[in-house]
């Protein structure tokens with residue numbers, strides 16, 4: 502079924518966000534509740550709520566400019582956008598009044614889109630730098646078991662790695678911290694499908710270790726195939742909250758909010 506633009510605007514809009522208010526009643530392992538965030542006077546994250554169970558993978562989707570990166574940054578307690586209202590709870594701990602380094606110590610780790618590999622440092626030094634202060638997570642050896650390619654290239658300068666390897670290194674650095682929630686912003690961007698396969702496999706292994714993941718991806722189908730649940734944003738608000746399978750099965754929903 503494909504709907505025309507007219508049909509889409511004229512039909513009654515279904516309420517895809519019916520699950521979005523559950524945070525108020527059922528505190529989950531990881532909860533974002535009524536989050537509002539601003540870049541200066543620009544009001545971007547407009548009351549985002551969702552719950553994630555421990556060890557679950559949530560796909561946070563939406564068109565370009567929907568507010569996905571801004572939501573991740575607000576959750577990680579970065580200064581911009583500034584979260585002015587809302588609550589963030591992780592494992593019974595309130596994160597919403599924390600500084601970003603405190604949220605990181607509490608177990609939130611954002612892997613930004615640009616990967617931030619530090620130049621002048623080898624692969625191994627990039628990982629070791631993440632372990633300079635507690636709480637320390639996976640050992641270097643355990644990380645190389647998950648990413649053998651990084652082990653093979655441990656003496657190579659990090660910035661000379663391929664795009665896929667750099668993505669692995671930035672995930673590795675997050676694991677080198679003792680994390681509970683991994684926030685991934687566009688981890689598949691610019692990568693060949695075979696490399697995406699490889700990263701997907703490691704994300705499943707990370708999940709088996711009990712780590713909770715929120716993945717933002719333009720490659721929505723791949724993210725939905727990996728994820729248990731999905732939240733869709735549109736202009737900074739939640740328009741759908743449900744299972745990943747529901748989104749895969751709902752062509753009208755995908756066409757309207759994901760353009761796929």
Ligand SMILES: Nc1ncnc2c1ncn2[C@@H]1O[C@H](COP(=O)(O)OP(=O)(O)OP(=O)(O)O)[C@@H](O)[C@H]1O
Pocket residue numbers: 540543545563564565566567568569570571572581719
């Ligand atoms: N530093 C900033 N200052 C002002 N506005 C910003 C800033 N960064 C992002 N925005 C605006 O906030 C809105 C949401 O941007 P955001 O980057 O969160 O979207 P996104 O869903 O991640 O998009 P994409 O899929 O393109 O990465 C956009 O309208 C964007 O122009």
Ligand SMILES: [Mg+2]
Pocket residue numbers: 569570571
């Ligand atoms: Mg973005």
